[in-house]
Amino acid sequence: MGRITGTTRLLAVLGDPIEQVRAPELVNPLLDRLGRDAVLVPVHVRPDDLAEVVGGLRRIGNLDGLLITVPHKFEICRHADELAPAAAFTGSANAVRREPDGRWRADNFDGVGFVRGLRAAGHEPRGRRFALVGAGGAGIALAAAVLEAGAARLAVCDTDGERVKALLARLGERWPGRVSGSTEPRLEDADVAVNATPLGLRPGDPLPFDPGALPAGALVADIVMKSRQTPLLRAAAARGLAVHHGLAMLDHQLDCYRDFFRL
Structure with missing residues (x-):
């Protein structure tokens, strides 16, 4: 993972438990290969706290998006402003990004x-x-x-x-x-x-x-x-x-x- 500075953009993966997630091991090397000043970090979020945590994350100005793992894939759709076709059909999402206008769009790539x-x-x-x-x-x-x-x-x-x-x-x-x-x-x-x-x-x-x-x-x-x-x-x-x-x-x-x- 490259050096983290004041300009580094953030991505987070949300789950409960979180210790098993492998996304940081794959996504952070990808960000390095692409020369992106960005980092993906794991965030442990219990189901009862999801709404509050997501509400706070949306207010972080340098957070560009989220990856979602068990058990939040259904519930995260309630916090998105827009669902891509795969997320809309399944009612489940594993990725959310911030659009240029500030809206949050969810999709599912599982x-x-x-x-x-x-x-x-x-x-x-x-x-x-x-x-x-x-x-x-x-x-x-x-x-x-x-x-x-x-x-x-x-x-x-x-x-x-x-x-x-x-x-x-x-x-x-x-x-x-x-x-x-x-x-x-x-x-x-x-x-x-x-x-x-x-x-x-x-x-x-x-x-x-x-x-x-x-x-x-x-x-x-x-x-x-x-x-x-x-x-x-x-x-x-x-x-x-x-x-x-x-x-x-x-x-x-x-x-x-x-x-x-x-x-």
């Missing part, structure tokens, strides 16, 4: 980053059957993105039945007949199984699903980035299944961030 990461690793989503566990802010973005990329079918699971129902209504209107939902994972015929929950961030977390329930040849993907080899991915690899690491989703969002924040 889905495009995930799909680009899959393709870069040789895993084409088109025609494949996906099982997605987790219908939160990242999950809904990934769901829309894999369907847009041509997934043959998507089975969404979340312990919150109302959240599943709302997601099915949103996705089913655009992609009728290709989406189903449940409160228990349906893995028996999935080609790709994705963990879009925070399970794996904390020691002792249970696995989000049992890789042993997947057919041979399935791919297991995890969006948790705290460590490259999450407990889920270790369990999947031990069963001979192919795995896809969470950091790929962030790696393939960097170009999106560069364009979005006009770096």
